[in-house]
Amino acid sequence: MKVSPVLLPILRSRMQGELLALVLLHPEREYSLTELAADLGVTPTAVLREVDRLTGGGILTDRRVGRSRLVRARTDTPLYRPLSDLMAVSFGPMPLLTEALAELEGAQRAYIYGSWAARYSGEPGPPPADVDVLVVGDPDADALFDLAEAVSRRLHREVNVHRVPAEAWEARTDDPFLTSVRERPLVQLNLAPEAQ
Template sequence: MKASPSLLPLLRSRMQGELLALVLLHPDREYSITELAEACGVTPTAVLREVERLTRGGILEDRRVGRSRLVKARTDTPLYRPLSDLIAVTFGPMPLLTEALSGLAGVSEAYIYGSWAARYSGEPGPPPGDVDVLVVGSPDPDALFDLAERVSRRLGREVNVHRISPESWAASTTDPFITSVRERPLTQLNLNQETR
């Protein structure tokens, strides 16, 4: 049996955490099974099994439109608020940062590094106190700061953003910061993925 995720050992799998983060943190949006599978990097069958469990448990709701099955968060239960808060502080950085950075001009790539990326990759340890983000590109520094503040409020933890140029990121370098980031777990944000 696969180990439970280090970010939230209460969950069965990382896919379950990713699915819950995407759906619970965007409660006004409906997702198709295919969209969820693509976002989580798994098969539609795996997502369908998880959606059926979560629907039976009253966490998600679904409806059929033609041959498609659309899924969204159930916000009318006592579970919604505490569960969405818990998911936000554990699995929330990926969908929320992806959404925020996808809309910011000048961002070429973005990665989460540090303790959050280590827990996401399965390294055991205490819950991360903050989220470290590396932004490759030339976005406006003020817009990047405002974005980090907004996401920090939603996550309930500090988001630290470090910006570097695409040339610095692509080059072989002895820069201690870039070297340390590359040697530890990195989680790339899929900025082409639609999350809204």
Template sequence: MKASPSLLPVLRSRLQGELLALLLLHPEREYNITELAADFGVTPTTVLREVDRLIGGGILTDRRVGRSRLVRARTDTALYRPLSDLMSVSFGPLPLLSETLADVAGVRQAFIYGSWAARYNGESGPPPADVDVLVVGDPDPDTLFDLAEEASRRLRREVNIHRVSAEAWSARTDDPFLTSVRERPLIRLNLEREA
């Protein structure tokens, strides 16, 4: 079994953290098992095992629609708010920033880098004090500033967004900042809009 994730070592796996963050931070949505497996790049059986544990623990609820099994967060328990808050500050940057940046015109790609990305990839160290985001493209700087402020409020930690042009990102120049970013863990944000 893999070591517990560095972002929140009380969890059994990174998948468990990602799954909890997605479901608890979007309590209004239902997700089917196949969709979750595709989102996380694992088999439906792997997701199903995690979902069954979380349903058994009263954290998630499910229902069947035809052959599909839909799951969502249970918001009617004393666990919901504190667990949601915990997932927001630990694994929350990935779903929150992916969702938010997907709606910003001019964003071609986006990555989380720095200490949060390092912890997400399992590097040990202190909890990240902030979240560093690299946006590739030509979005409006004021929009990115506002987005960073709102994300900082929701995640309860500073969110720093650095913008670079697509040309600068693809040029592979000897820019010290970009070289440093490329040499350390990078977590690509999924900017595909959901149908």
């Protein structure tokens, strides 16, 4: 039996939330079913079933190019704006932070931790008020602050970013902050481009 995701219990599954967030928060893009499956870490068959439901419901639109089926958000319906806002505040941190941090020089890895990661992992509790992000590496502090501010505006909630050098993250430590972060749920963001 599938359990509704704690982040937004009106959805059928976490995969549905991740797919909607990815596509609705990037309305200018088209995604192939294979690309969606790879981005979400699920089978193409699972994506196909969900895309069929969402195109049938008028939330997504699709077209065929050769053997590929390309999907994008349908922005011409009254559902688009409120649904994309709902996806931004619930499942939006993953695609928006991944996109922003992947282009930030010096960011080697990144994790969401805290209450958002706990809800994403299925721990019950109130909706997260903010999003806590740990960036491993040595990105410019001002650039990281600006990035957090920009993503905060899109998510309609505060994004708190903590930067830690790779050596400190990988080492055994008694640092209370790092110990606390490691003991709780972590959601790793995939910052590596597909080609690598």
